Amino acid sequence: MKSSPPRFVGPRHDARSLALQVLIDSQRHDAFVQELLDRAFTQHPLPPNDRRLTTQLVYGVLRRRGTFHALLKSLVTRGSHKVEPWLWDTLYLGACQLALLSHVPPFAAIHETVELAARFGRPAAKGFLNGVLRSLAALLTDQPADRPAPDALPLEGGAFRLLARPVFPDPATHSVEYLSSGLGLPRWLVQRWLERYGFDETLRLGFWFAGPAPLTLRVNPLRTTRDQFLAACAASNVAAEAGAHPQAVRLRESAAVRELPGYGEGWFTVQDESAMRVGSALAPEPGATVLDLCAAPGGKTAHLAELMQNRGRIVACDIDPSRLETVRTLAQRLGITIIETRLLRPDDDTTLPAGPFDAALVDAPCSNTGVLGRRPEVRWRLRPTELPYLVRLQRRLLEQAARRVRPGGVLVYSTCSIEPEENQAVAHPPPSGFLLEAEEASVPGLPADGGYWARFGVG
Numbered sequence: 156m157k158s159s160p161p162r163f164v165g166p167r168h169d170a171r172s173l174a175l176q177v178l179i180d181s182q183r184h185d186a187f188v189q190e191l192l193d194r195a196f197t198q199h200p201l202p203p204n205d206r207r208l209t210t211q212l213v214y215g216v217l218r219r220r221g222t223f224h225a226l227l228k229s230l231v232t233r234g235s236h237k238v239e240p241w242l243w244d245t246l247y248l249g250a251c252q253l254a255l256l257s258h259v260p261p262f263a264a265i266h267e268t269v270e271l272a273a274r275f276g277r278p279a280a281k282g283f284l285n286g287v288l289r290s291l292a293a294l295l296t297d298q299p300a301d302r303p304a305p306d307a308l309p310l311e312g313g314a315f316r317l318l319a320r321p322v323f324p325d326p327a328t329h330s331v332e333y334l335s336s337g338l339g340l341p342r343w344l345v346q347r348w349l350e351r352y353g354f355d356e357t358l359r360l361g362f363w364f365a366g367p368a369p370l371t372l373r374v375n376p377l378r379t380t381r382d383q384f385l386a387a388c389a390a391s392n393v394a395a396e397a398g399a400h401p402q403a404v405r406l407r408e409s410a411a412v413r414e415l416p417g418y419g420e421g422w423f424t425v426q427d428e429s430a431m432r433v434g435s436a437l438a439p440e441p442g443a444t445v446l447d448l449c450a451a452p453g454g455k456t457a458h459l460a461e462l463m464q465n466r467g468r469i470v471a472c473d474i475d476p477s478r479l480e481t482v483r484t485l486a487q488r489l490g491i492t493i494i495e496t497r498l499l500r501p502d503d504d505t506t507l508p509a510g511p512f513d514a515a516l517v518d519a520p521c522s523n524t525g526v527l528g529r530r531p532e533v534r535w536r537l538r539p540t541e542l543p544y545l546v547r548l549q550r551r552l553l554e555q556a557a558r559r560v561r562p563g564g565v566l567v568y569s570t571c572s573i574e575p576e577e578n579q580a581v582a583h584p585p586p587s588g589f590l591l592e593a594e595e596a597s598v599p600g601l602p603a604d605g606g607y608w609a610r611f612g613v614g
Contacts, residue, residue, distance in 0.1 A: 161275035170208035217531035311366035363600035387416040429597035434458035451478030510559035521570035525605025557586035578607035
């Protein structure tokens with residue numbers, strides 16, 4: 156078989172073929188999968204139902220790649236290294252439908268997945284795909300299981316599906332291996348969490364990250380109110396409710412964001428409630444000058460502008476010009492005019508704005524371990540050896556921002572990590588001349604994503 160990735164040769168993409176294309180592309184790019192999906196949907200428009208299925212399949216495969224590999228490896232007679240990456244991705248697509256998507260009939264899942272081989276110019280692979288996926292269908296029973304076990308496949312929300320025979324390691328004697336393979340998490344991360352949290356809490360975290368995170372929106376007060384937006388949702392038959400944060404709206408089921416009422420008018424943006432609490436922790440006053448040191452893709456930057464009533468000045472900095480463009484695009488849709496973007500050069504302090512600023516936010520690059528459901532590709536890219544580098548970078552960014560805050564100003568440090576060395580260990584002790592005023596660590600699933608913020612005042 157050829158070693159290069161196949162090319163799509165069909166007349167037009169459908170949900171499954173576009174999902175496979177995005178998965179193939181994700182192997183070659185470091186971009187977040189949502190960026191790849193947005194690009195794919197722009198280039199290959201699909202009906203709403205197909206868009207949802209494509210998104211469901213791509214995220215499902217990336218979240219549970221390790222789980223699907225554990226299910227499939229005993230069914231693949233050739234060595235794993237002899238199966239091309241695109242062929243594994245195709246098998247994972249079929250496994251995702253068979254194991255997790257109850258609304259897809261097994262015969263349709265198998266047939267449509269097998270046909271992808273021909274649509275990507277590799278028809279000789281159809282027999283292989285058909286044989287493996289039929290064997291997988293026979294392995295999956297329709298019976299639930301009530302606890303972790305070698306023959307219990309973890310689904311979502313704490314549920315298990317009984318297998319026809321044991322596949323996973325015994326959780327009683329090999330808890331790391333069971334949780335890693337059963338829930339699709341890196342072994343090293345499971346080991347860390349087991350030592351810190353114990354089996355039951357690590358299992359709960361694994362379930363939280365195994366499925367789609369709830370969709371939460373932040374209402375833009377520059378354009379509407381939360382009550383008006385909820386009324387518009389009700390009129391459009393979109394089930395929604397107010398969240399704990401004053402600007403938060405929680406959707407009761409998944410939805411195509413661009414089809415929600417008020418999207419084009421800038422009534423809202425997507426943001427988890429734990430992330431909303433970061434902007435509220437900084438609480439910049441209208442008319443203030445604010446430094447946002449790691450701004451892209453702009454969700455927190457826009458929130459600061461909303462809190463400032465679009466009065467004042469925000470300098471949004473990042474090292475990636477394409478991601479800075481997303482900040483400008485988001486600001487334009489939301490009707491925000493006080494954000495100016497600044498492209499930085501890594502390790503070159505001369506490109507940083509001089510200040511002084513009334514307030515500064517450092518939403519630092521991190522391991523993303525608090526948001527593995529939303530950024531599933533991170534679990535396969537992150538290595539434990541990267542944590543010390545991230546911590547050094549986080550401390551350097553915090554000190555850089557601290558030197559640019561005026562006397563009497565405010566500084567907030569935040570991450571979407573749940574690793575203590577990236578959070579409390581960076582914030583304690585505070586930067587020189589500052590006092591720690593408050594901090595908060597959000598636990599994944601209680602009720603939103605995980606993360607951390609610390610607020611400092613000038614001492």
